[in-house]
Amino acid sequence: MTDEKTNMGSKLVVNRRKALTLAGATAALSFPGPFISRAHARDVLYVNTWGGPWEESAKVNLFEPFMRENNVEIKTVSPVSFAKLAAQVKTGVYEFDVTTLGDADIVRANEAGLLEDVSKAPLDKSALWDGAIFQNGVASHAFATLISYRKDKFPNGGPKTWADFFDPIKFPGSRCLQRHAGRVLAIALLADGVDPDKLFPLDLDRAFAKLDKIKPHIRVWWTQGPQSGQLLRDGEVDMIGIWQTYPVRLIREGQPIEMIWDKALLDRAYWVVAKGSPRAALAWKFVQTAVRGDNVSKFSLANVYGPLNPKAFDFVPAEDAKLMPTSPENIKKVVLQDTTKASDQLAEASKQFDRWIAR
């Protein structure tokens, strides 16, 4: 029983034992004793989520099926925090058992020994696909950072490549990118003509030199997903490097928005189990369910993420697949990040990026 190892669970067990002893004593004294109807409390799994629309979709499409099928309860903790993952492995107090990590964070977390070993996990690997397992995580879904622009600002056609995005003479106008060193530096190198296969490790000097050229045209750096959508919608910026979810929504609303799939930067998210989690077995069981084609397709459809399980596209209508970064058609256009080659430079790059912004 997974229950017996848990912090929360052990308390329950102790209480239950006490209760049982007490009940036994009572029973011995006055037979027939009270009938104990609930000998076993439901297991609880704690999942770390991104909150917002992410959690809404996960609740309906991932958590609820798992809860029904296994008679367990899922409680959520948000937002996703790398710091918390590190802290709880250090202190042994587990606020969550399962979380998702991106391409860069998973390498860092794995190197720091924060993740349960996937090779020892009770996973049915035959149900997974080639490349599903990466750095002790199981691939779930992906999003892409791509160029999106307002068609009303560029009636004769807007930027088609990252090089155009970085060319304020050919395409004048205000720009916006995410305040995220890893992605912005990679994009700058793509704009400078670096081959996607040779992107990592990042050539920092070259990337910053390229960024210098558009710095005066960056009106604002976005930090929150919804903020980026708002900026584009309100016309605060003319072009933006943005996750596909937001322009897709705006296009469906009928806004004059264009999005460019070519060389969009793909970020994959992986399910991982916190090292030493007392509920690891249950956690892996959840991961197995969460990446199943039917589940991950429904989860992805709600917010137009790209499912990473190829079987998921059996469940996705063709017109929706067109808007997903991992569809058979788009996956050929996007840039996959090999962050294993960049893990030791990203922290330093991030600090340098902050100094560069403040300059």
Place this chain on the structure above:
Amino acid sequence: MTTLRNERALLWLLLLPVVGFLAVFFLVPLSQVLYFSVMDPGFTLKHYTAFITDGFYWKVLFGTFQTAAFVTVLALLMAYPLAYMVVRLGGAFATTILLIVTMSFWTSFLVRTFAWMVILGNNGPLRAAMEMLGIVPAPQLLFTRFSSTLAMVHLLIPFMVLALYSVMKKIDPNLTRAARSLGASPFDAFRRIFLPLSAPGIVNGCTLVFIMCLGFYVTPVLLGSPREQMIAGLIGQQIEEFLEFGEASATSVILLAVTLTVFALYNRFVGLDKLWG
């Protein structure tokens, strides 16, 4: 005698809940921060030297203090006349104004920040009004130091108003009247009687607003110029992004030390109790 002593002992007991609370939830975490700042991993002062020798940190720290001071002064200039008017007029008017002021506490800082994004935006009402008045093209307001300062002043004014009001309403109106009857002009009576008596409110309000402003960082990031950075954001990033608890702790300790120094210097040379001398 014994009963009196017992009573005194009992009175001390009354302090127990608050002292216990502060010890557990304030002193313990604070000492932990102090501890981390010199003990990550073993005993070391490198987190402090890293801060002190790096011009970038000083620039951010100085910028943060500058912003906080500017916001505090603006909030005071706007809140003082309002609080004064509320106290002097009293009655239903005062109740209404105070209700409106406290109502703004019901809406979160983040929501109000987003509201400013709409108001100041390219398609927002403020720019539309400017263009109607013939200012074409209207200047872009969002993502400038102006807009972040404006929003911070707006967010913090209620604290200033309430701090001023609580002191002003205790000032005996007869004192100003007495000054007037002895020949002081209205302005003199205000400057020499009311203003000095309201100084504790000014000090309280300014301290409160200044300290709160030091901790702001979401509002400047969402509304301010891309170059703007507050020290609180830097500390958050050191923990969230880099997992550098030692460096973040050292930065926090330095922020605390510099804040206390500013107040100590102010107290030494101006006197917190006699702000308007």
